[in-house]
Amino acid sequence: MPVTLKDIARRVGKSVPTVSRALGNHADISPETRAEVQRVARELGYEPSAIALNLRRRRAGAVSLISPAHAQVRFSDPFFAEFLNGVVEAVAEQHIDLLVTAGAEEDVEALYLKQIRSRRTDGFIVVRTQRNDNRIHLLREQGVPFVAYGRTEENNDFCFVDEDGTAGIALVVDHLASLGHRRIAYISEPLFLTKAYHRMLGFRQGLERNHLSFHPELFVETHFRQRSGRQAAAYLLDLPQPPTAIVAANDLLALGAMHEAQSRGLTVGRDVSITGFDDIPLTEYVHPALTTVHLPAQEFGRRVAQMLLKLIDKAPLEERQFIYRPSLVVRGSSGPAPI
Amino acid sequence: MPVTLKDIARRVGKSVPTVSRALGNHADISPETRAEVQRVARELGYEPSAIALNLRRRRAGAVSLISPAHAQVRFSDPFFAEFLNGVVEAVAEQHIDLLVTAGAEEDVEALYLKQIRSRRTDGFIVVRTQRNDNRIHLLREQGVPFVAYGRTEENNDFCFVDEDGTAGIALVVDHLASLGHRRIAYISEPLFLTKAYHRMLGFRQGLERNHLSFHPELFVETHFRQRSGRQAAAYLLDLPQPPTAIVAANDLLALGAMHEAQSRGLTVGRDVSITGFDDIPLTEYVHPALTTVHLPAQEFGRRVAQMLLKLIDKAPLEERQFIYRPSLVVRGSSGPAPI
DNA sequence: AATATAAACTAAATCGATTTAGATGTCAAG
DNA sequence: CTTGACATCTAAATCGATTTAGTTTATATT
Numbered sequence A, B: 001m002p003v004t005l006k007d008i009a010r011r012v013g014k015s016v017p018t019v020s021r022a023l024g025n026h027a028d029i030s031p032e033t034r035a036e037v038q039r040v041a042r043e044l045g046y047e048p049s050a051i052a053l054n055l056r057r058r059r060a061g062a063v064s065l066i067s068p069a070h071a072q073v074r075f076s077d078p079f080f081a082e083f084l085n086g087v088v089e090a091v092a093e094q095h096i097d098l099l100v101t102a103g104a105e106e107d108v109e110a111l112y113l114k115q116i117r118s119r120r121t122d123g124f125i126v127v128r129t130q131r132n133d134n135r136i137h138l139l140r141e142q143g144v145p146f147v148a149y150g151r152t153e154e155n156n157d158f159c160f161v162d163e164d165g166t167a168g169i170a171l172v173v174d175h176l177a178s179l180g181h182r183r184i185a186y187i188s189e190p191l192f193l194t195k196a197y198h199r200m201l202g203f204r205q206g207l208e209r210n211h212l213s214f215h216p217e218l219f220v221e222t223h224f225r226q227r228s229g230r231q232a233a234a235y236l237l238d239l240p241q242p243p244t245a246i247v248a249a250n251d252l253l254a255l256g257a258m259h260e261a262q263s264r265g266l267t268v269g270r271d272v273s274i275t276g277f278d279d280i281p282l283t284e285y286v287h288p289a290l291t292t293v294h295l296p297a298q299e300f301g302r303r304v305a306q307m308l309l310k311l312i313d314k315a316p317l318e319e320r321q322f323i324y325r326p327s328l329v330v331r332g333s334s335g336p337a338p339i
Numbered sequence C: 001a002a003t004a005t006a007a008a009c010t011a012a013a014t015c016g017a018t019t020t021a022g023a024t025g026t027c028a029a030g
Numbered sequence D: 001c002t003t004g005a006c007a008t009c010t011a012a013a014t015c016g017a018t019t020t021a022g023t024t025t026a027t028a029t030t
Helices: A005-012 A016-023 A031-044 A050-057 A078-093 A108-117 A134-142 A165-178 A194-209 A226-237 A251-263 A281-285 A297-313 B005-012 B016-023 B031-044 B050-057 B078-093 B108-117 B134-142 B165-178 B194-209 B226-238 B251-263 B281-285 B297-313
Strands: A062-067 A097-102 A124-126 A146-149 A159-163 A184-188 A219-221 A245-248 A273-275 A292-294 A321-324 A327-329 B062-067 B097-102 B124-126 B146-149 B160-163 B184-188 B219-221 B245-248 B273-275 B292-294 B321-324 B327-329
Touching (some): A062 A108, A078 B078, A097 A108, A108 A134, A165 A273, A226 A251, A251 A273, A281 B251, B078 B281, B165 B194, B165 B292, B184 B226
Parallel strands (some): A062 A124, A124 A146, A184 A219, B146 B160, B184 B245
């Protein structure tokens, strides 16, 4: 049986409000009573009921992160896992709970609405934003605090943390072009995701500024995982005129592509160059190590969470929006174009 | 402003309890009133306050998963990420919230105690059990429902899901022995973890039943991550008489070891065999693909969560304990011993 | 001595639901 | 015409906290 104020009140022979005020160090309690109450509370291991408190305060004491339905990967995406690490730590520091939920395929918005109406949560962390994102429409409409990781393509007047994916991929193309590559392929994530779209733009921008033309047959839109990367690479390497370099929109796709190239006996970094994006912890430990674009995933998680907590507390926010300019990490998977 | 029973009551001109009973389909409400109340509720988008309900029911409507402090990896451990996927899905199906928290380094037990006393949670999922696990002592003492992933070394009279790591690693040793390997090294996770300990036992058992002797210099106890695997492999390969096969206690360690071997110009699977454990999604996509032991991480997560939910509901449990017998997955990273 | 003031406490209301016990009105049976 | 049964509803209590508005008692002031 958990200990309540009533239990303490009974023990010290005082009323419940007195006990409450004694524990809260209010002025209208005599030093003796206060000491006695606090002693008994400690002795009984009293801890206020989070639920009762939340009812009174009309807060949930929790923030919510709903993993989107379309992400078959959910937490197994290493980038997202790192991001989650950051969120969990930032939230734990403030003694707020993190509610983690999986969105059902049908309609994630119903889930958001339910959480809002049942007042389970004080705010949301929105991940994997889409170019036209109904979740964001909804949250804005409902006036619920939220911070997104990523932007949308429309009205971006909300709090978010994002990366400049366009600049990131353009750096990759620069790098490959400087190595003499002229047939560069691109493996894209689904383009309804804002970040996939931005990265794709970076690819086109990179081609352009290096005076390379865009070959539609060298552009593949696929899913998130390694399997897709492998399949896409198989298609590309089977082309009559295969690319000498493959830019993948994320590291998992790149690893899948590398696997395909290697199982064809190609040496990655020599016969074909392959690059990724995100710099997940693994990239350093595959062979050859992956040339990629670094993102501080955990820091993104921290930032998003901290912004959200401030937003909820209506504390002043130094910055409502943050766009990280990523940097290139050159490793062994990219090398000079073969002649 | 969220909609409450009071709002509905005002609208239909009835008392709050009547509204409550109408929504709950109780018998003592006239069909007309019931219909009217339900109509208005729908119209206003009424959803009961989760907090008020929980206060009344004296339940939290949530279960808790606290990532242990010693796990520097937390969610970035791909096995754990998969496990979490399973948990999240099983829990979401039952409309229960999952509270994810990070344990501070100092004392995780204090965190558990706090969550128990403040009645934030109805039960716990305990991961990365230790041979002598204070969290389990505590939960048992407090009589709080919990399910562990993994056992302890003492009294195991509680609900858990586990793998038979001993059998798993022994399979690996059998496999390597059958390929002619006689100098087999082992890279272990920290041995205070039950699962690390079990796997280590499997290594010794495997050696024994293949009539191989245990060489202390071929046994390295280290941490979880790739970096440790790499360092351990460096040490092993620098030995005057290096091993021909390296058994790593998990896939990340194995990938680290592979990286070290490859950066020395060795061909993994020919010059040296390397094996892992867990069969994380990545193992299939490195080159050569990793020989490992398969564990259905996501299913483990589901099982643990489902057990916990039943335990909380005091529903009958067909089985309180489940030990999975893992199977070997042979891929390219293991091959015949060089002569 | 009467009154104002301060100290230390408590009753009652509140948050948003549910449940228990009781109230009211209608109708049929005696 | 009274009584009992039934249908339908509401008042009050409860979960565990906090806050507001008093209340009581002792002390200081005039």
